[in-house]
Amino acid sequence: MKVAIFGAGRIGKVHAASIKMDPRSELVAVTDVMTEAAEALAKEHGIAARSADDILRDASIDAILIASSTNTHADLISAGVMAGKAVFCEKPIDLDLARALEIRKIAEDHDKPIMMGFNRRFDPNFAQVKGALEGGEIGKPAMLSVTSYDPAPPPVSYIEVSGGLFRDMMIHDFDMCSFLFGMPDTVMAHGSCLINPEIGAAGDIDTAVVVLTYADGRIATIRNSRQAPYGYDQRVEVLGADGTLAAENEIENTVVKSTAAGVVSAKPVFFFLERYMRAYAIEWSAFVDAVIEGAPVPAGVQDGVNALALAEAADRSLAEGRPVAVTADMTGA
Amino acid sequence: MKVAIFGAGRIGKVHAASIKMDPRSELVAVTDVMTEAAEALAKEHGIAARSADDILRDASIDAILIASSTNTHADLISAGVMAGKAVFCEKPIDLDLARALEIRKIAEDHDKPIMMGFNRRFDPNFAQVKGALEGGEIGKPAMLSVTSYDPAPPPVSYIEVSGGLFRDMMIHDFDMCSFLFGMPDTVMAHGSCLINPEIGAAGDIDTAVVVLTYADGRIATIRNSRQAPYGYDQRVEVLGADGTLAAENEIENTVVKSTAAGVVSAKPVFFFLERYMRAYAIEWSAFVDAVIEGAPVPAGVQDGVNALALAEAADRSLAEGRPVAVTADMTGA
Amino acid sequence: MKVAIFGAGRIGKVHAASIKMDPRSELVAVTDVMTEAAEALAKEHGIAARSADDILRDASIDAILIASSTNTHADLISAGVMAGKAVFCEKPIDLDLARALEIRKIAEDHDKPIMMGFNRRFDPNFAQVKGALEGGEIGKPAMLSVTSYDPAPPPVSYIEVSGGLFRDMMIHDFDMCSFLFGMPDTVMAHGSCLINPEIGAAGDIDTAVVVLTYADGRIATIRNSRQAPYGYDQRVEVLGADGTLAAENEIENTVVKSTAAGVVSAKPVFFFLERYMRAYAIEWSAFVDAVIEGAPVPAGVQDGVNALALAEAADRSLAEGRPVAVTADMTGA
Amino acid sequence: MKVAIFGAGRIGKVHAASIKMDPRSELVAVTDVMTEAAEALAKEHGIAARSADDILRDASIDAILIASSTNTHADLISAGVMAGKAVFCEKPIDLDLARALEIRKIAEDHDKPIMMGFNRRFDPNFAQVKGALEGGEIGKPAMLSVTSYDPAPPPVSYIEVSGGLFRDMMIHDFDMCSFLFGMPDTVMAHGSCLINPEIGAAGDIDTAVVVLTYADGRIATIRNSRQAPYGYDQRVEVLGADGTLAAENEIENTVVKSTAAGVVSAKPVFFFLERYMRAYAIEWSAFVDAVIEGAPVPAGVQDGVNALALAEAADRSLAEGRPVAVTADMTGA
Structure with a gap:
């Protein structure tokens, strides 16, 4: 399955490595408001840095991974749902519970997996x-x-x-x-x-x-x-x-x-990168299981x-x- | 120093052993409402089982150790104070806070150590x-x-x-x-x-x-x-x-x-006897330190x-x- | 640097993963007397299974990794040296000490690293x-x-x-x-x-x-x-x-x-794959350090x-x- | 049972404490070539320091505990056997194997327990x-x-x-x-x-x-x-x-x-006193078991x-x- 990453920071890089390690998933695009960060991560993986809109419109992309700043999570989950993509999003949905409840509504009828990154x-x-x-x-x-x-x-x-x-x-x-x-x-x-x-x-x-x-x-x-x-x-x-x-x-x-x-x-x-390194890889495989094999979202x-x-x-x-x-x-x- | 034990049950026996182990203290009497228990413990230590009143009146006894049931603690501390003895009492003073506060008053002017058995x-x-x-x-x-x-x-x-x-x-x-x-x-x-x-x-x-x-x-x-x-x-x-x-x-x-x-x-x-066996011995020595050497009551x-x-x-x-x-x-x- | 693996068995696969993880090394070829094993590993890494001779003659290949059966080690080290390649070889050099001493002679003047896989x-x-x-x-x-x-x-x-x-x-x-x-x-x-x-x-x-x-x-x-x-x-x-x-x-x-x-x-x-998984990756990076940066062979x-x-x-x-x-x-x- | 200690040094003191702790054994005498050491230990236990001969002749003494210097062990075991006493001896029997084998002969027909202090x-x-x-x-x-x-x-x-x-x-x-x-x-x-x-x-x-x-x-x-x-x-x-x-x-x-x-x-x-404190007490009780209850010498x-x-x-x-x-x-x- 083809994956695009939103957010090329520390946690985005961790997920990029997990995507590479699971032979069933392929990183095909990355975007970040910090263009340089996006380009650096893209280059490391031999792919292109693209705009968020471009990624969302690309029907060949099966899933998006949201690792951008917290205040963008809810909008990006929503956009991912609209675009018909499977969504993996770092916690939290939002700092505001009311907004999270709205996302809950939006997610209700989505037929693709939406998974929250509770790595532990x-x-x-x-x-x-x-x-x-x-x-x-x-x-x-x-x-x-x-x-x-x-x-x-x-x-x-x-x-x-x-x-x-x-x-x-x-x-x-x-x-x-x-x-x-x-x-x-x-x-x-x-x-x-x-x-x-x-x-x-x-x-x-x-x-x-x-x-x-x-x-x-x-x-x-x-x-x-x-x-x-x-x-x-x-x-x-x-x-x-x-x-x-x-x-x-x-x-x-x-x-x-x-x-x-x-x-x-x-x-x-x-710290968390060292302690949960294995957890991040297992977590990603669980998401791939959900997208490809219809396994329940954990x-x-x-x-x-x-x-x-x-x-x-x-x-x-x-x-x-x-x-x-x-x-x-x-x-x- | 000469010591009498009030209460010949499980915890009384533990204290009797501690008294024996510290060369500065000597167990001279034991009392218990269960006469048989008192006599058994007394016999084991080659001493006499006596009545509580007899013990309290015996001016040669320096300290009493209260290991009887909780509802007797406050009265016995009080009686020990009246009799001019150093007092070691198992916790708690009483189940009733008001009664404990009364004991606190009574203890205030006592010039001998009063120590509570917080063994831990x-x-x-x-x-x-x-x-x-x-x-x-x-x-x-x-x-x-x-x-x-x-x-x-x-x-x-x-x-x-x-x-x-x-x-x-x-x-x-x-x-x-x-x-x-x-x-x-x-x-x-x-x-x-x-x-x-x-x-x-x-x-x-x-x-x-x-x-x-x-x-x-x-x-x-x-x-x-x-x-x-x-x-x-x-x-x-x-x-x-x-x-x-x-x-x-x-x-x-x-x-x-x-x-x-x-x-x-x-x-x-x-359980507590195994875990705190050493603590009971150290605790007793601290009480002897207080009585004999004027060390602070811990x-x-x-x-x-x-x-x-x-x-x-x-x-x-x-x-x-x-x-x-x-x-x-x-x-x- | 470009690497070819000799031997597509259990340990060959471990090394293939290590080669992939170090961004400085690239697996370009694999060979095995068991053709099917070679092809399976090659396919997994999107490369070609080739003959041993073909690999040794390919001047674009910088290093060979010997993970074949023990009785082939000495000959392959020797062949790698003749072909001017850096050599990583699983232990032992040979079961026969005299043969190992011959390899020691052959290796003496080789100006490329030869490293033994003492993973521990x-x-x-x-x-x-x-x-x-x-x-x-x-x-x-x-x-x-x-x-x-x-x-x-x-x-x-x-x-x-x-x-x-x-x-x-x-x-x-x-x-x-x-x-x-x-x-x-x-x-x-x-x-x-x-x-x-x-x-x-x-x-x-x-x-x-x-x-x-x-x-x-x-x-x-x-x-x-x-x-x-x-x-x-x-x-x-x-x-x-x-x-x-x-x-x-x-x-x-x-x-x-x-x-x-x-x-x-x-x-x-x-077992060793689980225990020394990290060691294999660190070992490989040490070999790459030796080949690319001239670090001493550990x-x-x-x-x-x-x-x-x-x-x-x-x-x-x-x-x-x-x-x-x-x-x-x-x-x- | 009544016990006499030969040797009032560090290990003799340890055994004296063990004898006191087991209610079945009573320390009644102590001897040491260093008269002062013997008297100090005797005083601590409220008993008399006596001569070795005196102790061996005293029919009321059931057992001797040999904690004197190594070169006296064999002779004292022998003397204890002659005197018809149970013997507890610190290791080794002797530094000389031939002498130890002699003691083995002497011990063969002794009908009282002879136990070696292998505390561990x-x-x-x-x-x-x-x-x-x-x-x-x-x-x-x-x-x-x-x-x-x-x-x-x-x-x-x-x-x-x-x-x-x-x-x-x-x-x-x-x-x-x-x-x-x-x-x-x-x-x-x-x-x-x-x-x-x-x-x-x-x-x-x-x-x-x-x-x-x-x-x-x-x-x-x-x-x-x-x-x-x-x-x-x-x-x-x-x-x-x-x-x-x-x-x-x-x-x-x-x-x-x-x-x-x-x-x-x-x-x-x-060190050994701290580590084997419990072992010394258990060891002594095993000897008392052997003497009083005929348990096998461990x-x-x-x-x-x-x-x-x-x-x-x-x-x-x-x-x-x-x-x-x-x-x-x-x-x-």
């Missing part, structure tokens, strides 16, 4: 947890804990347009909770600015704990920090009636050094809406200092 | 975390997470008189938070009954997440379950500006077996009141579904 | 050990231990033509010792047939311990087994004056499951001769039940 | 390996590896009278091999002096690898170093047809610190002879540079 669902460790949970290996689930720390905070300029920690960072963890536990009933958010006061000045937090409660009594906890100087800390732990499943960090290497100074092992792999528009609804509930909870119910009108479900 | 403060792993935190090894602290699961729930008959999960079980974790982070501003409790419906029928929960927030923005999370079939799961993790400190479980042995069926290592040590009546105040706040939060402020009138401070 | 030198874990050793992180080295177990023995038909455990399997570990400790003075081999009596009937062993001693007193130990049912067990440990460096196994995933049955973690990755013909000399010494030691000296005439050095 | 057999980790092996958990055993490093070398003055590394240090590891694998057929020793040249000048080595081979093809490897600056490194690993059992080190605490500088965990517990005189025979074979192997057979006349068996 494809991480072999988390997928193993999911499989073991569904296989009943720890019995009836009770508590879920998601630890998700970035190695270092982004520039404040990024924070300012990010939509805030819940929409920008924790959205992945909300999706992890949905992936493993489904949608909760209530969201209670706690947060503060402990790392960089400028983040606080920009109206955001950098440290947060969010608790989700489920109708049947299950409880999920998410911990986020914008700064873990030892690397990208990405763990998941589930307690069930029969035991615990814990997905630990992947580490840089397996060497352990023991000296009088202590026993030192390698740090977690640095993370669709509804999942994008759900994660955004939880972020919105967390924002409200933090502002009001109380648990917020997740209602049907927030998810369109 | 003396666990070498948690003590190492405390030391590293205070040594600035991970910089300014941001988040604390306490995991505390029992291997199996107690009988429902015990649950009924326990004061509930927050006062009976999480009280240790509240104290761990105080130990590492001090007293919080607010308490938000989530809980449910997932393990045994009879626990719910008795008005209690068996699964809980409590979030504590601190004036300076720090956040602590406690996870409790009455059932972790692989053993006693007791972990603490702190994220600071410069990194993370994690105290993992102690395990039964260090043997790892690798076969086609997987790589299997030993389970956590089974866990006093105020710590007992504080833990109870947090349990009370958690009960209220769970009942009302909102965060509850921890106020000065709750702690007497 | 490029494993990030072992490379980390090497770097730490050379960086003096554990002081003066004293003992090296190499553990190297296959998951399951190969068919006896393979054993019969393999050259025996020392030449076929332990040759990698001999090279690891050379890589980390240089060439030893003596070789003492112990071995037996414990897994499959048919291996013994074929004149080979399946279980072995070999000890290498060095002029300066250092000692290396290699343990080999043809069968470790939990996967490919590949570890290295070095003790120095200041401490120990240990490279542990890579595991399938990081999930740990704790239940009443025990604490189970994932097995080591299954594993040359002399390294191939050295490993073979150690295997020969081990064979003699096992036969004679005594330590065997490694002499200059065995290595041509 | 009682380490819960190694005992777990033994149990799993015997339970068939890894199938037919093939290879055993024992790693045994001291944290720091003893003074050269000690080395000079120690009997050498094989008799003084590796004797424990020889016994571990006997414990897990029985007696071997041949011993091949490699050794050198890498840590302190004065050890070499005193005629000893500080670094050694010894390989034991068994009649049925099994192979055991022992690695010894007098110096591992990170602590006491005591590990055992067994490969069987179905998998591997590995007993790892016990560590000082379970705290893991992750910062930009790396992931640091605690070192192994420092490590007898023959085990002491066997370990010494292996040390002697290793000495010869190192001197002669060849494998040495272990013959019946060396073990008296």
Whole structure:
């Protein structure tokens, strides 16, 4: 299948490599508002940089991959749908839940796959947890804990347009909770600015704990920090009636050094590109499966809406200092 | 110094062994409403079982160790104070915060040490975390997470008189938070009954997440379950500006077996007697240090009141579904 | 640079993927005595299957990669040298040390890189050990231990033509010792047939311990087994004056499951393709560095001769039940 | 049962504590050529320091515990036997194998238990390996590896009278091999002096690898170093047809610190008193079981002879540079 990439930045390049690795997909075009970036990526793959309109009009292109800035996602999904193409879009659909719900409507009757790039669902460790949970290996689930720390905070300029920690960072963890536990009933958010006061000045937090409660009594906890100087800390732990499943960090290497100074092992792999490199490739193959073989989309528009609804509930909870119910009108479900 | 034990049950026996191991302390008497239990323990140590009054009147006895049932703690602390003795008392002071605050008053002018048995403060792993935190090894602290699961729930008959999960079980974790982070501003409790419906029928929960927030923005999370079939799961993790400190479980042995069926290592040590065996001995020596050498009491009546105040706040939060402020009138401070 | 592959089997395919991943190298031809295999691999990469002679005569081809059966290695290296091409050859040079020493002579004046495929030198874990050793992180080295177990023995038909455990399997570990400790003075081999009596009937062993001693007193130990049912067990440990460096196994995933049955973690990755996947790609890039940028060859013909000399010494030691000296005439050095 | 200790040094004190902990045994006397040491230990336990002869003549004393210097062991075992007492003796029986064989004769008809202090057999980790092996958990055993490093070398003055590394240090590891694998057929020793040249000048080595081979093809490897600056490194690993059992080190605490500088965990517990503290207590109880309840002695005189025979074979192997057979006349068996 022929694919065009919208957005030639860091994540666009990762996807370009995944497209190349799957023999069933071929990268045929790339576009970016930064013409130079588009041309560099195009050149690397021996293809042409083209305009967005040109790509959308090209009937030979089967699928578009949206890796451009967040504020373009909703319009591009919509345009992709209009053009009759399969769509793969990086999270989030939009920073605005109402707009995401509109996209949900638009997507409803589209007969081609639309997939959201919740890459962590494809991480072999988390997928193993999911499989073991569904296989009943720890019995009836009770508590879920998601630890998700970035190695270092982004520039404040990024924070300012990010939509805030819940929409920008924790959205992945909300999706992890949905992936493993489904949608909760209530969201209670706690947060503060402990790392960089400028983040606080920009109206955001950098440290947060969010608790989700489920109708049947299950409880999920998410911990986020914008700064873990030892690397990208990405763990998941589930307690069930029969035991615990814990997905630990992947580490840089397996060497352990023991000296009088202590026993030192390698740090977690640095950031999302390193940690989720395999996940990106598996994710892309899942999209190709959906487009070519009609396999179910493993993370669709509804999942994008759900994660955004939880972020919105967390924002409200933090502002009001109380648990917020997740209602049907927030998810369109 | 000469010591008498009140209460010859499981925990009384543990303390009797600790008293024997410290060459500075001598067990001279034991009392219990169950005469047979008192006599058995007395015989094992070659001493006499005596009445409580007799012990309290005996001027040669320097200290009493209260390991009897919870509802006797407050009265016995009070009686010990009246009798001019040093007092070591198992947690909690009482199930009722008002009564604990009275004891706090009574204790105020006592010139002998009164120490509460918050044994986990003396666990070498948690003590190492405390030391590293205070040594600035991970910089300014941001988040604390306490995991505390029992291997199996107690009988429902015990649950009924326990004061509930927050006062009976999480009280240790509240104290761990105080130990590492001090007293919080607010308490938000989530809980449910997932393990045994009879626990719910008795008005209690068996699964809980409590979030504590601190004036300076720090956040602590406690996870409790009455059932972790692989053993006693007791972990603490702190994220600071410069990194993370994690105290993992102690395990039964260090043997790892690798076969086609997987790589299997030993389970956590089974329950509190195994896990905290060393802590109990260290704890007792700290009390002897306080009595004989005037060392500061590492866990006093105020710590007992504080833990109870947090349990009370958690009960209220769970009942009302909102965060509850921890106020000065709750702690007497 | 343009590359042709000799041998379209399992390892040839791995190298084809590495060639594709390095943007500086291009796979242009493949040959195999099994025509179908050659054509299948050629088709997958959109190129032509050609005859060996045709490839050697094609002046546009810069390098050949020899991944054919062991008995063809020496002749093909020789032919590659005659044809003026850079040569990458899978280990070993030959099963016969005398033949390997001839190749060493032939290679001496070749002005293009000849590299032996000792892939483990490029494993990030072992490379980390090497770097730490050379960086003096554990002081003066004293003992090296190499553990190297296959998951399951190969068919006896393979054993019969393999050259025996020392030449076929332990040759990698001999090279690891050379890589980390240089060439030893003596070789003492112990071995037996414990897994499959048919291996013994074929004149080979399946279980072995070999000890290498060095002029300066250092000692290396290699343990080999043809069968470790939990996967490919590949570890290295070095003790120095200041401490120990240990490279542990890579595991399938990081999930740990704790239940009443025990604490189970994932097995080591299954076999060499999984474990050394990254090493193969790094290895290839090192060869491209040598060819294009004149970087030193990280594993040359002399390294191939050295490993073979150690295997020969081990064979003699096992036969004679005594330590065997490694002499200059065995290595041509 | 009433016990007297011969030797009030470091290890004597350890045993005194074990005797106190087992309610079935009572320490009633202590003797030492260093009168002050004897009196200090006696005072600590509220008993009398007495002469050796006095103790041996005292019919009320059931057992003697020999923790005096090595050169007194054989005579004291003999004297204990004559006096009709149960005997517990620290390893080794003697530095001289012929003398040990004499003791073996003397012990033959003694109807009271004589037990050798091979403490590592009682380490819960190694005992777990033994149990799993015997339970068939890894199938037919093939290879055993024992790693045994001291944290720091003893003074050269000690080395000079120690009997050498094989008799003084590796004797424990020889016994571990006997414990897990029985007696071997041949011993091949490699050794050198890498840590302190004065050890070499005193005629000893500080670094050694010894390989034991068994009649049925099994192979055991022992690695010894007098110096591992990170602590006491005591590990055992067994490969069987179905998998591997590995007993790892016990560590000082379970705290893991992750910062930009790396992931640091605690070192192994420092030395034998820390590592084998539990083993000493379990060992003592096993001796009491043998004396009081007639349980089999878990490590007898023959085990002491066997370990010494292996040390002697290793000495010869190192001197002669060849494998040495272990013959019946060396073990008296």
